[in-house]
Structures are given as C-alpha cells and as structure tokens.
Amino acid sequence: MKLILKDIHKEYERGGKNFTVLEKINLEISQGDFINIIGRSGSGKSTLLNIAAGMLRPTSGLVELNGENLFLKNDSALSLIRNKKIGFIPQGMSALPNLNVIENIILPSYIYPSREKNFAEEVAARAKDLLMRLKISELEGAYPSELSGGELRRVIIARALINRPEIIIADEPTSDLDVKTSAGIMEFFTTLNAEGMTILLVSHDLDSLKYGRRVLTMQEGNLIEGNKL
Amino acid sequence: MPDSISLSAVAKKNIQRNPGRSFCLIVVVMLLSLFLFVGTVLISSLSGGAASVANRLGADIMIVPEGFDPHVDSILLSGKPSTFYLPSYAFEELEKIKNDVGIEAMSAQTFLATLNASCCSYPVQLVGIDFDSDFIVKPWLEISLGHELHDGEIIVGYHVAGYPGDTLQFFSKNLNVAGRLEQTGMGFDSMIFMNRATIAVLAKEAERIRERPLKNDGSLTSVIMLKLKPGFSSTASAIEINRLLNNKGIYALFSKKFVNSISASLITISKILSFSLIALWLLAIVIVALIFSLSLSERKKEMGVLRALGASRGILIKLNLTEAFFVSFYGAVLGVTVGSVLITVFSPGAVEALNMPFLLPSKTKLILLAVISDFAAVVTGVIAALWASVKASRVDVHEIMR
C-alpha cells in the first residue's frame, strides 16, 4: 500500500473570487503508517482528506494509490477503488438513516456484490466480528436515530472496515464526543494500526494528539511536521 | 439467512421509512393509472359499442313514426323506454314500393314502455316482435327456443333478471321467461321481447290502467325493421323511401345514422377524455418530479456518503430510479385495482347515464388495458424521477465535509 499526494494545490471559488485552501501539499503514506493531521477549523483538513480519498479533484497536483493516478480514472473505476481499497470515514454523522446498524455496516459490500457462493455468509461473519470488536453487538437491529454519538461513530468505523480496505481515511472521527468515548475510539484505531492497518486521520481536539505515529499540522495551506498549534 | 442488503432492498427501506413521502408518490401514480385504466376502458367500451352497432342492430333501415327518430335512438342504444305507433297503413305502403327500394325482409315491432315491473328497478321497454319474420332478436338468443314464441312467453335481455322458467309480471299479466339474449351492448340488454299478440293484450291493459286511449288508429306497430337486398345502399334506399312515402307520417332511418351520431358524441367524449388524461399525465410528472427533487435535495448528505462508500454516479441514479420504480409500481397496481372495482360497480349504470351503446371489452382486452395502464404509470413515475436522480448523482462532496 502506498498513497502519494504530489504538489496538491486546491482553490475554491467564493463570491466570484478564487481563494487558495491548499497551497502545495506533499505527503507519502506507506503501509502501516498512522498519520494524525491537526489544524484549526477551516484550515483545509477535510479538503485534503477528500482529495486523498479520490472524492475531490485538486486544482493541480496528483494522487497516486499504489502507483495509479486516481484522477485519471473515470467515475466507475475510481468509485470501485474507493469501495474496495479505501475505508472512508466522513466528517460528522454519516450513517444512512433508513438502514439499521447491521445494514449500514454491510452496505459497502453490496454496492458491488460478488457472485461467489458464500459471499453473504462471509460478509455477515465479518460484520458480526466488527460489531463485537467495537462492542456494539447488541445494537445490530437498531436504527441510527436511536444511537448515541459514540455508538454511531463505531458503526461508521465498522462500515469503513467491512471491505477490508488498504487504508482508513477518517475525518475528525472523535468530534463532538466526550473525552472518554473519544479515547476509546482512538484506542481502537491504535489497535487497528498495530495489526497493520494504515491510517490517515484528521482531528482538531488536542486530546487526540497523543495518538498516531506521526503528527502533522495544517497551516496556511501547507503541512508542517509536528504539532504547531 | 445471513444479513444482506441489495440495492433494491435499500430502495425499499427508503420507501418504508419515509411513509409520508411514499404515500404522496403512491397516491399520485395511483390516480394516474386509475384514470388511464378507467379512461381507456371507457373509450374502448364506447367505441366497441358504436363500431358494431349497425351489425348488432341487424337492420339496414328502420321505419319509424315521423318525428320519433330521437326516441328510437334512445330506445335502441340505451334502452330508454318509450311508447309510440306508426300509422296502420305503414306496412301496406312499404309492401307497394318493396321492389323499387330493394327491401328483402320486413319485420314489425311494437314498443311499449312500462313504469314499473316486478323484474326491474327502472322502467323497461317491452317489445312485441313478429317472431316469424324477425331477423333482429333471434340471432341474439343464447339458446334457440326450438319453437314459436307462444302467447304469454317472453325473451329477456342480458341485464334483465329473469331466467327460463321464471314468471315476470307486467300490467298485471304474468309472463313466462322462455329465453335470454346474449349481451349486445345496446338497448336490447334491458328489453323484454314477446309476440305481438301478447303485447297487444298488454297495450290494452296499459290503456285501461293509464286511462289514456291509444293516440292513433289502433295500430300496434311502432317500428318496421327492413333488411335490404344485396347491392342496395341503406342511405340511398332510406332517401328513396322518404321521397316515395312523403307526407304519410312515416320516416325511414338508416342505421348508419345511429353510428354517425354515436361517433360524433364518441369523438367528443374521447377528446375530453384524452385531454384530461394528458393534463393529468403532465401533472403527475410534475408532482412526482417535484417530490423527488425535494426529497433528494434533503438527502444530499446521504448521496454524498454513498459516493464516499464507492457508489458510482450510475449506481446512485439506479438506486434512486429503483425507488421511483417501486413507489410507481405500488401506485400503478393500486390504481388499476381500484379502477377494476369502479368499472365493475359502475359500468351497468354507465349504459343508462351515457345514453350510448356501451360494451365492456373482452377479459383479454381488459387485462391488456390494465397492463398498459400499469406500465405507462410506472414509466411515467420513473421518467419523472430521472431528472432529480441525475441531479442527485452529481452531489457535491462538500456535503460530506460538514
């Protein structure tokens, strides 16, 4: 697994004027990394993560996953890569409200369902395992509106893991959670990483700083090594 | 069974868990398919009735008292009862010119209207026929009588409740049902036929009861049905009869004339119906499109999340169209079901109300119309959702950055 961001520059248009959010970002993420990016609200962290996940096209620069330039692919091919290789955890509450917990978790597997004989059994077994690891087994049949913030985050983490991605990209996975719940989730990421999962996440509470093998700060559209807040 | 969730299951859950929105959509599509189905059945019932009314009638020309042709229209087409008589010399006059105008067969009928009868909740038309010369009623008999129509015996139309062996009472005379007619889609369906001796007795009785004398010379002939020899046109012969028998108080009607007057009203009705159907269709498209567009823009974040999970634009469109397909399908099936009930309940009344021949299409054709209505409604629903679905598939990633 190797994810490379090369000379990423991103401008938005607002009020008819362009303004730069990402100046010139270079970042290389290798197998087993656990990168924690911090930065003030509005500094461009989400923009960077969405570009890294192949969701958002940069104004210039390129994103390579395992040597493949993501933004040269058409929508179907890129979508397939997102589905199979990237476990994306969007900012905020992103469970689908009309599906219950177990359905939310297995959904990514059914976007491109396999014809293999034991497909459904395997997916279900993986889901059960994730529910157990995240300690939400008893919530299987519950709907998102019935869950607490922490429970919802766990569901979304399980969903990101169901297709056994090569990398987890998480946008403020602990925002709006109490200290204890946040810690529990960060511990989970740490364990995942210890098992070999590559993780790129963004956080803005300083409590999360102690997690991650490498901390970067987003400042004025550039990434700076270490905690510069 | 392991837990699984196909995209169509996702669509179904979206429908189930938004009952308000789904209800609105289903009702709109239901109304569309209901009107499509009932409308097309109505049009085809009317045109089915009209198209073959000339054949059904079996007569090329009808001789009626002058000025009574509108009555004849309503008697024959919708069975609205009426009583009137031709002058007594009418038959002889026709005999005289028989060869000049190409008459092959003539059969006299007597019309007598009842006000109430034991069989029917509405007035019925009693018709006296000359069973020997008759070529109008006989072809419609369900089972051939195998004998003359005896005095006191009657043949009843399709909608009359009375079966061989039953007795029905008219003008305080008991009459025995000897046979029934098949469905004709014309006034015949609610008529009662008997021989002319029997109707003469009833007419006398009617006179006594109503204390009103017969209006002319005691003739008991209301109309004379004519069949022409091959090669004679009913239009030309009718004109010729009217010319030859000018000022004799009788009038020759050619049966095409019914068809024409029916067609004229049929065209009007079809036009009104098609116009309303088109208006309704456009309205349905707009409403469905609007509801979808509103609900999808409310669900932008959901769409963005699906994109993040790896759904391509195509899959997103497919998901939303599947949702549209299911609601439309439920609505369409419901509409046709309600339509079928309405048709079964109200079509007997329609015959009277419309004053036009009305013949429900065959079962096969009804099913075909139902399927077509369903299909059209479903396609409409899906097409209406297309624009909103495509728009939703172009969801901005910023939706998931919040």
Ligand SMILES: Nc1ncnc2c1ncn2[C@@H]1O[C@H](COP(=O)(O)OP(=O)(O)O)[C@@H](O)[C@H]1O
């Ligand atoms: N679609 C957009 N159009 C214009 N400006 C945007 C858009 N999305 C984000 N921005 C702006 O870009 C900046 C960075 O946003 P974001 O990446 O969400 O920051 P962060 O995640 O660090 O809070 C903010 O000032 C934000 O208002």
Ligand SMILES: [Mg+2]
């Ligand atoms: Mg953000």
